[in-house]
Amino acid sequence: MSECSSSSHIKRGDLVVLAGNSNPDLAEAVAKSLGIKLGEVEVKKFADSEINVKINEAVRGKDVYIIQPTSYPTNDNLMELLIMTDACKRASAGYVNLVVPYYGYARQDRKTRGREPISAKLVANLMTVSGADRVITMDLHAGQIQGYFDIPLDHFTAIRLLSSYFKEKAFDNPDEYVVVSPDLGGVTRARSFADYLKLTIAIIEKRRPRPNVSEVMNVIGDFEGKHCILVDDIIDTAGTICNAANYLKEHGAKEVSIAATHGVLSGNACENLENSCVKEVVITDTIKLPEEKKIQKIKQISIAPLLAEAINRINTYESISGLFEDGK
């Protein structure tokens, strides 16, 4: 991986990148891209399972970036992040920036019925109260979560990165490809993916009779005889995309590929993908992919160079708009 373009501008002594246990490989790759070493921190557990954080280098007055997606195990990873933030703040860090490429609890962004929590807002409050000065995140399930924070939040998207994977194949044959949103909530995302590749879109009408179960009702748009690229933010149980892919294939699609930012891949998701008609699944490394989930169909693209460039620009007070912000 190459170092980010303007890393020579970084005031290296002022920048510290710390990793929790959620995705140390991503943190390592970001630090490498920035041309620095990861900061010295130990994040362990006491015998009673409480989290024990020790920052083994001075962070006084420094700009600290804690890289910690709050993916599975969500509560442990979130708590590690909060405790690391508290430790940095109490050690007089200049700024504490939380790099949370996958924001756990984002799907609990509103009350869908009476007496439900809004857990995404609670998480925002916890991050803020723990001492965060800024949050950097990617492809939030619900964009309005940005408004849950009264501190700066940078919301990036991996959609351009994911679409570039398909560029060579789709660009020369636009009539043979169609971008498909697997549900109504994903239409804007699919639209911007399609715009980069100058492709048309189709939209699936999905129904969720209960959590973690989905059904395809209908497809709006032309996809017969075409190579379909299903674009989503999250692959959790893979029910949404496997059902969508099967429906498209059964109704005349030539081939089905998937592009999604966050590979949550719970339960039997990988097995289901392996046994499905899906040709390939392109995800990013916002969430660490354990060895047992590295199946042949899954291709991972790293967001590390993008995050490094963002950190570089934030750290040197350069504009980040137009780099890879939401909606660009």
Ligand SMILES: Nc1ncnc2c1ncn2[C@@H]1O[C@H](COP(=O)(O)O)[C@@H](O)[C@H]1O
């Ligand atoms: N982590 C979750 N896994 C599955 N389902 C979830 C999760 N968090 C919330 N939900 C349920 O999803 C719907 C709301 O989804 P929208 O995308 O906002 O329509 C609601 O029933 C939650 O209970």
Ligand SMILES: O=P(O)(O)OC[C@H]1O[C@H](OP(=O)(O)OP(=O)(O)O)[C@H](O)[C@@H]1O
């Ligand atoms: O892999 P799965 O277990 O199926 O979960 C992932 C799906 O769930 C979410 O959508 P949701 O059902 O919340 O619909 P929405 O995007 O229309 O809000 C997400 O955007 C994916 O489409």
